Amino acid sequence: MALPQRITELSPVAVPGVAPRIRRCTFRRLSRVDIAGRAGYEVSCLYPDRRLPLPLGDLESSAAVCAPCQADHVFRPDED
Secondary structure: OOOHHHHHHHOOOOOOOOOOOOOEEEEEEEEEEEEEOOEEEEEEEEEOOOOOOOEEEOHHHHHHHOOOOOOHEEEEEEEO
16 A cells, blocks of 8 residues: 655746747848857848848847837738
8 A cells, every 4th residue: 555645846847938029020030049058049130122131139139129110011911
């Protein structure tokens, strides 16, 4: 016969952070980079002529530039 044992409190597993919501743009370029052993993304904007990319930083810092963008014609049609 098995004896009842105490169940210790289990701490929740760390949940990865929710990525910032960035509207899908036809001129945005994401490049995967490895910095100090961590994988991340570098964001560049190719608007308006797609010749010279404008570096915007990582996903979080680029949201401040991409979110207020007024060029509605550059966003994908399935975006709101």
